[in-house]
C-alpha cells in the first residue's frame with residue numbers, strides 16, 4: 001500500500017491552513033426544458049468536505065461545474081469567501097479539480113503534470129520543481145516523478161491528478177467521481193488518503209459520486225439532491241438515522257417498505273407497537289408506509305412464525321436475509337454466526 005507522507009506543503013505564510021467558505025445561492029441552470037439546477041442553495045463551511053449525492057441526472061455534476069466556472073448560470077450566485085464569482089472566468093477562480101478520467105497530460109511526466117498549474121501562474125522553475133516534488137511525496141509517489149501517465153497504474157495517475165489539483169493551493173477542491181474508474185482495493189485506499197489529506201490541509205472540498213459507501217465514510221456533510229433541488233443536507237449519520245423525506249430514506253442505505261397504520265403517535269409493525277417520534281408524526285394518522293432498516297429488524301426461528309426466509313446472502317460479518325411475511329418482503333441483516341443457523345425456507349417471527 002502506498003502511504004501518503006506528512007510533508008507540509010510550501011505555504012507563503014505560516015498561518016495554519018484554512019479553507020474558503022462557499023455559498024451557492026439559488027442556482028438555476030436549464031438545458032432546453034430540463035432544469036438541471038432548480039433553485040439550489042447550499043452553504044459549505046471553510047474546510048468542510050461536502051458530498052453531492054443523488055440519482056443520475058439530478059444535477060450533481062452541473063452544480064460542480066457551475067462552481068468551477070465551466071457552466072454558466074441562468075440565475076443565482078456562486079460566492080466564495082463573500083465574493084461573487086458568478087461572472088469570473090474558471091481559470092481565475094483558484095479551484096483545483098480532479099475528474100473521473102485522470103485527465104493527465106500524456107506527453108508530460110508526473111512532475112511536469114503536477115507543476116503545470118504553477119507554470120501557468122508564472123512561478124519560477126525552482127519553485128515549480130520544489131513544490132511538485134513535495135506534492136508527489138505527499139501523495140506517496142516521490143519515486144514515480146519521471147514516469148509518464150501510460151507508465152503508471154490508474155491509482156497512481158489519480159494521485160498525480162490530486163497532486164496537480166493541490167499544487168496551485170486551490171481555495172476549493174472539486175472532486176468529480178475521482179475513484180469510480182479504480183478497482184475496489186485501490187478505491188478504498190485512495191478514499192482514506194484523500195480524506196486524510198483534505199483534513200490535514202483543511203481544504204474546502206466538494207465531492208460528487210454515486211457511491212454511497214464513499215459518501216458516508218468520507219464526507220462531513222452530504223447534500224442529497226433530486227431533480228436539481230436539495231432533499232436534505234446533513235451529516236452521514238443523521239441522514240441515515242433521521243432522513244427527512246421518503247426519498248432520502250430510500251436513497252441512502254437500504255430499507256424495506258412496510259404498510260402500517262399510525263394511531264396515537266404509535267405504529268404497529270409485525271405485531272409490535274413502536275413510538276413515532278414527536279415532531280415527525282404530528283400530521284400523520286391512519287395508513288402510512290414505514291421504512292425499516294435491515295439491521296433494525298430482529299428475527300427468530302419459530303415453526304409457527306408467519307414469515308419464511310426466501311433468500312440468504314453471506315456478506316462477511318453480516319448475513320442478509322429476505323423474509324416473506326404475507327405479501328410483504330423485508331430485508332433483515334443478522335450477524336453471520338446467527339445467520340448460519342437459519343436455513344432457507346425456515347419459518348421465522350419478526
Ligand code: ATP
Nearest residue numbers: 031034035036054055056057058059060061062063
Ligand atoms: P450523473 O450522476 O449521471 O452524472 P448528474 O446528477 O451529475 O448525473 P448532471 O450531469 O448534472 O446530472 O445533469 C443534470 C441534467 O441536466 C440531466 O437531465 C442532464 O441530461 C442535463 N444536462 C447536463 N448537461 C447537459 C448539456 N450540456 N446539455 C443538455 N442537457 C444537459
